[in-house]
Amino acid sequence: MSTSIKALTIDLKEDGWEKSRGFIKREIPKPTLNESADPADSASVIVKVHYAGLCGSDRGIWNRAAFSDMFKESLASEGKSLRVLGHEFVGEVVEAGSKVEALYGISVGNPVSGDSHVTCGKCFQCRMGEAEVCQDQSILGISIDGIYAEYVKVPAKNLWVVDYERVRPEICAMYDPFGNAVHALSKTDVRGARVAVFGCGQIGLFSVLLARHFGAAKVIGIDVNPDNLKMAEALGAHETILVKPEKKEHDYDVDQAVIDQVMKLTYGKGVDVSMEMAGFNSSVNNCIAATRFGGDVILFGIKDGDFVVPNFSRMVVKGITMHNVIGRQIFKTWQIAQRVLSDETNGVQDKMWNVIMKGGQETIIPLSEFSAELLEERMRAYPKLVFDIQK
Incomplete structure:
Protein backbone atom coordinates (compact mmCIF):
# COMPACT_ATOMS: atom_id res chain seq x y z
CA MET A 1 0.00 0.00 0.00
CA VAL A 162 -24.41 12.30 6.09
CA ASP A 163 -26.71 10.17 3.96
CA TYR A 164 -25.91 9.96 0.25
CA GLU A 165 -29.41 8.62 -0.45
CA ARG A 166 -30.97 11.85 0.84
CA VAL A 167 -28.35 14.40 -0.22
CA ARG A 168 -26.10 13.73 -3.21
CA PRO A 169 -22.40 13.55 -2.27
CA GLU A 170 -21.36 16.59 -4.31
CA ILE A 171 -23.90 18.66 -2.36
CA CYS A 172 -22.80 17.06 0.93
CA ALA A 173 -19.38 18.58 0.23
CA MET A 174 -21.09 22.00 0.47
CA TYR A 175 -22.63 21.64 3.93
CA ASP A 176 -19.98 23.99 5.33
CA PRO A 177 -20.62 27.01 3.03
CA PHE A 178 -24.35 26.30 2.81
CA GLY A 179 -24.29 26.41 6.59
CA ASN A 180 -22.76 29.90 6.43
CA ALA A 181 -25.89 31.10 4.65
CA VAL A 182 -28.15 29.22 7.09
CA HIS A 183 -26.32 30.83 10.01
CA ALA A 184 -26.49 34.30 8.46
CA LEU A 185 -30.22 34.03 7.86
CA SER A 186 -30.81 32.87 11.43
CA LYS A 187 -29.64 36.24 12.77
CA THR A 188 -33.00 37.91 12.18
CA ASP A 189 -36.50 36.91 11.12
CA VAL A 190 -36.83 37.26 7.34
CA ARG A 191 -40.43 36.05 7.10
CA GLY A 192 -42.35 38.67 5.14
CA ALA A 193 -39.23 40.85 4.92
CA ARG A 194 -37.56 42.63 2.03
CA VAL A 195 -34.03 41.24 1.81
CA ALA A 196 -31.13 42.53 -0.30
CA VAL A 197 -28.14 40.24 -0.88
CA PHE A 198 -25.06 42.27 -1.79
CA GLY A 199 -22.68 39.87 -3.55
CA CYS A 200 -24.08 36.86 -5.40
CA GLY A 201 -21.07 34.59 -5.29
CA GLN A 202 -21.57 31.08 -3.98
CA ILE A 203 -22.68 31.94 -0.42
CA GLY A 204 -24.63 34.94 -1.66
CA LEU A 205 -26.50 32.64 -4.04
CA PHE A 206 -27.16 30.20 -1.20
CA SER A 207 -28.52 33.19 0.75
CA VAL A 208 -30.86 34.19 -2.08
CA LEU A 209 -32.17 30.62 -2.26
CA LEU A 210 -32.62 30.34 1.50
CA ALA A 211 -34.12 33.80 2.00
CA ARG A 212 -36.83 32.85 -0.47
CA HIS A 213 -37.24 29.43 1.16
CA PHE A 214 -37.50 30.96 4.66
CA GLY A 215 -40.33 33.25 3.58
CA ALA A 216 -38.91 36.62 2.52
CA ALA A 217 -41.53 38.71 0.69
CA LYS A 218 -38.99 40.24 -1.69
CA VAL A 219 -35.42 39.14 -2.38
CA ILE A 220 -33.10 41.48 -4.29
CA GLY A 221 -29.83 40.08 -5.65
CA ILE A 222 -27.03 42.60 -6.26
CA ASP A 223 -23.74 41.85 -8.01
CA VAL A 224 -21.21 43.06 -10.57
CA ASN A 225 -21.54 39.86 -12.62
CA PRO A 226 -24.64 39.55 -14.85
CA ASP A 227 -24.24 35.74 -15.02
CA ASN A 228 -24.46 35.51 -11.24
CA LEU A 229 -27.59 37.65 -11.32
CA LYS A 230 -29.18 35.26 -13.82
CA MET A 231 -28.51 32.45 -11.35
CA ALA A 232 -29.96 34.55 -8.54
CA GLU A 233 -33.16 34.95 -10.56
CA ALA A 234 -33.30 31.20 -11.21
CA LEU A 235 -32.89 30.60 -7.47
CA GLY A 236 -35.82 32.84 -6.58
CA ALA A 237 -34.67 36.47 -6.49
CA HIS A 238 -37.64 38.71 -7.26
CA GLU A 239 -35.39 41.51 -8.50
CA THR A 240 -31.73 41.87 -9.43
CA ILE A 241 -29.48 44.92 -9.68
CA LEU A 242 -26.26 45.02 -11.69
CA VAL A 243 -23.54 47.10 -10.04
CA LYS A 244 -21.95 49.25 -12.74
CA PRO A 245 -18.71 51.24 -12.39
CA GLU A 246 -19.28 54.73 -11.03
CA LYS A 247 -16.96 57.67 -10.72
CA LYS A 248 -16.39 58.02 -6.98
CA GLU A 249 -14.07 60.08 -4.82
CA HIS A 250 -13.19 57.03 -2.70
CA ASP A 251 -13.37 53.29 -3.38
CA TYR A 252 -15.38 52.86 -0.20
CA ASP A 253 -18.12 55.30 -1.24
CA VAL A 254 -21.59 53.90 -1.88
CA ASP A 255 -22.77 53.03 -5.38
CA GLN A 256 -25.52 55.61 -5.49
CA ALA A 257 -27.23 54.16 -8.56
CA VAL A 258 -27.65 50.87 -6.69
CA ILE A 259 -29.08 52.60 -3.62
CA ASP A 260 -31.50 54.55 -5.81
CA GLN A 261 -32.76 51.31 -7.37
CA VAL A 262 -33.18 49.65 -3.96
CA MET A 263 -35.18 52.65 -2.75
CA LYS A 264 -37.37 52.53 -5.83
CA LEU A 265 -38.08 48.83 -5.28
CA THR A 266 -38.97 49.46 -1.62
CA TYR A 267 -41.08 52.60 -2.10
CA GLY A 268 -38.42 54.84 -0.61
CA LYS A 269 -38.10 52.93 2.66
CA GLY A 270 -35.10 50.65 2.13
CA VAL A 271 -34.91 46.92 2.75
CA ASP A 272 -35.60 45.31 6.11
CA VAL A 273 -32.45 43.18 5.90
CA SER A 274 -29.21 43.73 3.97
CA MET A 275 -26.75 40.85 3.67
CA GLU A 276 -23.13 41.75 2.89
CA MET A 277 -21.64 38.68 1.22
CA ALA A 278 -18.92 40.22 -0.98
CA GLY A 279 -16.43 41.59 1.53
CA PHE A 280 -15.72 44.93 -0.14
CA ASN A 281 -15.73 48.20 1.78
CA SER A 282 -18.14 49.85 -0.66
CA SER A 283 -20.48 46.86 -0.32
CA VAL A 284 -20.64 47.31 3.45
CA ASN A 285 -21.54 50.97 2.98
CA ASN A 286 -24.10 50.03 0.33
CA CYS A 287 -25.75 47.71 2.85
CA ILE A 288 -25.99 50.44 5.47
CA ALA A 289 -27.37 52.97 2.99
CA ALA A 290 -29.92 50.52 1.57
CA THR A 291 -31.36 49.43 4.93
CA ARG A 292 -34.47 51.05 6.38
CA PHE A 293 -34.64 52.77 9.75
CA GLY A 294 -34.74 50.01 12.37
CA GLY A 295 -33.53 47.37 9.91
CA ASP A 296 -30.76 44.77 10.10
CA VAL A 297 -27.38 44.50 8.38
CA ILE A 298 -25.75 41.06 8.29
CA LEU A 299 -22.00 41.05 7.62
CA PHE A 300 -20.37 37.88 6.35
CA GLY A 301 -17.94 38.82 3.56
CA ILE A 302 -14.34 38.89 4.79
CA LYS A 303 -11.32 40.73 3.40
CA ASP A 304 -8.05 41.61 5.08
CA GLY A 305 -7.37 45.20 6.07
CA ASP A 306 -9.21 48.22 7.45
CA PHE A 307 -12.66 49.43 6.37
CA VAL A 308 -14.01 52.98 6.34
CA VAL A 309 -17.63 53.73 7.26
CA PRO A 310 -18.31 57.44 6.64
CA ASN A 311 -20.82 59.17 8.91
CA PHE A 312 -20.91 56.24 11.27
CA SER A 313 -23.44 58.06 13.44
CA ARG A 314 -26.14 57.22 10.88
CA MET A 315 -25.96 53.62 12.13
CA VAL A 316 -27.15 54.87 15.52
CA VAL A 317 -29.56 57.50 14.22
CA LYS A 318 -31.23 54.99 11.88
CA GLY A 319 -31.41 52.38 14.65
CA ILE A 320 -29.75 49.75 12.47
CA THR A 321 -28.74 46.47 14.10
CA MET A 322 -25.52 45.00 12.74
CA HIS A 323 -24.85 41.25 12.94
CA ASN A 324 -21.43 39.73 12.35
CA VAL A 325 -21.41 36.12 11.17
CA ILE A 326 -18.52 33.69 11.38
CA GLY A 327 -18.79 30.02 10.50
CA ARG A 328 -21.77 28.00 11.66
CA GLN A 329 -23.42 27.24 14.99
CA ILE A 330 -21.98 23.79 15.71
CA PHE A 331 -24.05 21.69 15.17
CA LYS A 332 -27.39 23.51 15.26
CA THR A 333 -26.77 25.01 11.82
CA TRP A 334 -25.88 21.58 10.43
CA GLN A 335 -29.18 20.12 11.62
CA ILE A 336 -31.15 22.90 9.92
CA ALA A 337 -29.10 22.55 6.73
CA GLN A 338 -29.65 18.80 6.66
CA ARG A 339 -33.40 19.17 7.08
CA VAL A 340 -33.61 21.75 4.29
CA LEU A 341 -31.46 19.74 1.88
CA SER A 342 -33.13 16.41 2.66
CA ASP A 343 -36.65 17.66 1.90
CA GLU A 344 -37.34 16.56 -1.67
CA THR A 345 -40.44 18.75 -1.89
CA ASN A 346 -38.77 22.16 -1.47
CA GLY A 347 -36.48 22.02 -4.51
CA VAL A 348 -33.50 23.54 -2.65
CA GLN A 349 -31.06 20.70 -3.32
CA ASP A 350 -32.17 20.43 -6.95
CA LYS A 351 -31.65 24.16 -7.52
CA MET A 352 -28.19 24.03 -5.97
CA TRP A 353 -27.22 21.17 -8.27
CA ASN A 354 -28.89 22.36 -11.48
CA VAL A 355 -28.48 26.14 -11.21
CA ILE A 356 -25.30 26.76 -9.21
Missing part, protein backbone atom coordinates in the same frame (compact mmCIF):
# COMPACT_ATOMS: atom_id res chain seq x y z
CA SER A 2 1.32 3.43 -0.95
CA THR A 3 2.56 5.60 1.90
CA SER A 4 2.14 8.84 -0.07
CA ILE A 5 -0.92 10.66 -1.36
CA LYS A 6 -1.71 13.61 -3.62
CA ALA A 7 -2.70 16.94 -2.09
CA LEU A 8 -3.14 20.61 -3.01
CA THR A 9 -0.76 22.72 -0.96
CA ILE A 10 1.18 25.90 -0.35
CA ASP A 11 4.78 25.72 0.85
CA LEU A 12 5.92 29.07 2.22
CA LYS A 13 9.58 28.07 1.92
CA GLU A 14 9.43 26.81 -1.66
CA ASP A 15 6.56 28.88 -3.06
CA GLY A 16 6.62 31.95 -0.82
CA TRP A 17 3.46 33.96 -0.21
CA GLU A 18 3.78 37.47 -1.63
CA LYS A 19 5.34 36.38 -4.92
CA SER A 20 3.33 33.20 -5.54
CA ARG A 21 -0.19 32.38 -6.66
CA GLY A 22 -2.46 29.34 -6.74
CA PHE A 23 -2.10 25.85 -5.27
CA ILE A 24 0.61 23.27 -5.92
CA LYS A 25 -0.24 19.56 -6.26
CA ARG A 26 2.32 17.57 -4.31
CA GLU A 27 2.95 14.08 -2.98
CA ILE A 28 2.78 14.11 0.83
CA PRO A 29 2.91 11.34 3.46
CA LYS A 30 -0.37 9.51 4.00
CA PRO A 31 -1.77 10.38 7.45
CA THR A 32 -1.90 7.69 10.13
CA LEU A 33 -3.27 7.23 13.63
CA ASN A 34 -0.71 6.50 16.35
CA GLU A 35 -2.28 6.77 19.79
CA SER A 36 0.92 5.90 21.64
CA ALA A 37 2.74 8.81 20.01
CA ASP A 38 -0.22 11.22 20.06
CA PRO A 39 -3.06 10.51 22.52
CA ALA A 40 -5.32 12.90 20.56
CA ASP A 41 -5.42 10.27 17.81
CA SER A 42 -7.73 8.20 20.02
CA ALA A 43 -10.46 10.74 19.20
CA SER A 44 -9.46 11.29 15.56
CA VAL A 45 -10.28 9.54 12.29
CA ILE A 46 -8.80 9.02 8.85
CA VAL A 47 -11.22 10.07 6.11
CA LYS A 48 -10.95 9.01 2.48
CA VAL A 49 -12.08 12.25 0.84
CA HIS A 50 -14.61 11.86 -1.97
CA TYR A 51 -15.40 15.49 -2.86
CA ALA A 52 -14.02 18.82 -1.67
CA GLY A 53 -15.48 22.26 -2.35
CA LEU A 54 -13.67 25.42 -3.43
CA CYS A 55 -14.85 28.26 -1.20
CA GLY A 56 -14.61 32.02 -1.57
CA SER A 57 -11.89 32.00 1.08
CA ASP A 58 -9.97 29.45 -1.01
CA ARG A 59 -10.15 31.88 -3.93
CA GLY A 60 -8.76 34.54 -1.62
CA ILE A 61 -5.89 32.19 -0.71
CA TRP A 62 -5.34 31.38 -4.39
CA ASN A 63 -4.86 35.10 -5.04
CA ARG A 64 -2.91 35.61 -1.77
CA ALA A 65 -5.55 38.15 -0.72
CA ALA A 66 -6.67 36.57 2.56
CA PHE A 67 -5.39 34.91 5.75
CA SER A 68 -1.69 35.62 5.20
CA ASP A 69 -1.01 36.24 8.91
CA MET A 70 -2.85 33.06 9.95
CA PHE A 71 -0.83 30.99 7.48
CA LYS A 72 2.50 32.42 8.50
CA GLU A 73 1.92 32.37 12.25
CA SER A 74 0.41 28.87 12.38
CA LEU A 75 3.12 27.30 10.21
CA ALA A 76 5.83 29.01 12.26
CA SER A 77 4.30 27.65 15.48
CA GLU A 78 4.26 24.13 13.97
CA GLY A 79 7.85 24.45 12.77
CA LYS A 80 7.04 23.64 9.16
CA SER A 81 6.42 25.43 5.88
CA LEU A 82 3.84 23.31 4.00
CA ARG A 83 0.08 23.63 4.44
CA VAL A 84 -2.51 21.29 2.93
CA LEU A 85 -5.38 23.50 1.79
CA GLY A 86 -9.17 23.21 1.71
CA HIS A 87 -11.93 22.89 4.30
CA GLU A 88 -15.18 21.79 2.58
CA PHE A 89 -15.43 18.03 2.19
CA VAL A 90 -17.31 14.78 2.25
CA GLY A 91 -15.83 11.32 2.44
CA GLU A 92 -15.76 7.98 4.21
CA VAL A 93 -14.25 7.10 7.58
CA VAL A 94 -11.65 4.39 6.91
CA GLU A 95 -9.93 4.32 10.30
CA ALA A 96 -11.06 5.51 13.72
CA GLY A 97 -9.33 6.07 17.04
CA SER A 98 -10.22 3.85 19.99
CA LYS A 99 -12.53 6.43 21.64
CA VAL A 100 -14.34 7.72 18.56
CA GLU A 101 -17.38 5.45 18.53
CA ALA A 102 -17.99 5.76 22.27
CA LEU A 103 -17.64 9.55 22.26
CA TYR A 104 -19.27 10.50 18.96
CA GLY A 105 -21.12 7.46 17.59
CA ILE A 106 -19.02 7.50 14.42
CA SER A 107 -17.78 4.24 12.91
CA VAL A 108 -15.57 3.06 10.08
CA GLY A 109 -17.62 3.12 6.89
CA ASN A 110 -19.71 6.17 7.82
CA PRO A 111 -19.97 8.86 5.12
CA VAL A 112 -19.14 12.18 6.78
CA SER A 113 -18.79 15.88 6.21
CA GLY A 114 -17.46 18.18 8.89
CA ASP A 115 -17.14 21.67 10.26
CA SER A 116 -13.97 23.50 9.27
CA HIS A 117 -13.58 25.25 12.64
CA VAL A 118 -11.75 23.02 15.12
CA THR A 119 -12.70 24.46 18.49
CA CYS A 120 -10.98 24.06 21.86
CA GLY A 121 -14.03 23.00 23.89
CA LYS A 122 -12.58 24.69 26.99
CA CYS A 123 -12.89 28.47 26.57
CA PHE A 124 -15.79 30.56 27.89
CA GLN A 125 -17.49 30.68 24.49
CA CYS A 126 -17.28 26.92 23.92
CA ARG A 127 -18.61 26.22 27.41
CA MET A 128 -21.49 28.63 26.78
CA GLY A 129 -22.49 26.84 23.57
CA GLU A 130 -20.99 29.51 21.29
CA ALA A 131 -18.23 27.41 19.73
CA GLU A 132 -18.45 29.29 16.43
CA VAL A 133 -16.64 32.16 18.20
CA CYS A 134 -14.18 29.96 20.12
CA GLN A 135 -11.25 32.13 21.18
CA ASP A 136 -8.72 29.36 20.57
CA GLN A 137 -9.94 27.72 17.37
CA SER A 138 -8.08 26.43 14.34
CA ILE A 139 -9.40 26.40 10.77
CA LEU A 140 -8.88 23.50 8.39
CA GLY A 141 -6.77 24.45 5.40
CA ILE A 142 -5.64 27.73 6.96
CA SER A 143 -4.21 27.40 10.47
CA ILE A 144 -4.03 23.57 10.40
CA ASP A 145 -3.78 21.13 7.50
CA GLY A 146 -6.92 20.87 5.41
CA ILE A 147 -8.75 18.38 3.24
CA TYR A 148 -7.57 18.85 -0.36
CA ALA A 149 -5.94 15.43 -0.13
CA GLU A 150 -6.85 11.83 -0.89
CA TYR A 151 -6.79 10.96 2.82
CA VAL A 152 -6.95 13.30 5.82
CA LYS A 153 -6.80 13.05 9.60
CA VAL A 154 -9.44 15.12 11.40
CA PRO A 155 -10.86 15.29 14.94
CA ALA A 156 -13.98 13.13 15.13
CA LYS A 157 -15.77 15.85 17.12
CA ASN A 158 -15.92 17.93 13.94
CA LEU A 159 -17.68 15.29 11.84
CA TRP A 160 -21.30 15.15 10.76
CA VAL A 161 -22.63 11.84 9.43
CA MET A 357 -23.45 23.54 -10.10
CA LYS A 358 -24.82 23.30 -13.68
CA GLY A 359 -25.56 19.62 -13.11
CA GLY A 360 -21.85 18.95 -12.63
CA GLN A 361 -20.91 20.12 -16.12
CA GLU A 362 -17.42 21.68 -15.79
CA THR A 363 -18.03 22.45 -12.10
CA ILE A 364 -16.66 19.09 -10.88
CA ILE A 365 -12.88 18.90 -11.38
CA PRO A 366 -11.02 15.58 -10.95
CA LEU A 367 -7.93 16.02 -8.79
CA SER A 368 -5.97 14.07 -11.41
CA GLU A 369 -6.77 16.79 -13.98
CA PHE A 370 -5.94 19.73 -11.72
CA SER A 371 -3.84 22.50 -13.21
CA ALA A 372 -3.54 26.18 -12.42
CA GLU A 373 -4.73 27.09 -15.90
CA LEU A 374 -7.83 24.89 -15.69
CA LEU A 375 -8.82 26.15 -12.25
CA GLU A 376 -8.33 29.79 -13.25
CA GLU A 377 -10.59 29.24 -16.26
CA ARG A 378 -13.31 27.52 -14.22
CA MET A 379 -13.15 30.08 -11.40
CA ARG A 380 -13.82 32.82 -13.93
CA ALA A 381 -16.78 30.91 -15.34
CA TYR A 382 -18.53 29.50 -12.25
CA PRO A 383 -19.12 30.73 -8.68
CA LYS A 384 -18.91 27.23 -7.16
CA LEU A 385 -16.50 24.40 -7.95
CA VAL A 386 -15.96 20.99 -6.37
CA PHE A 387 -12.94 18.69 -6.66
CA ASP A 388 -13.49 14.97 -7.24
CA ILE A 389 -10.57 13.91 -5.06
CA GLN A 390 -10.45 10.20 -5.90
CA LYS A 391 -10.82 10.58 -9.67
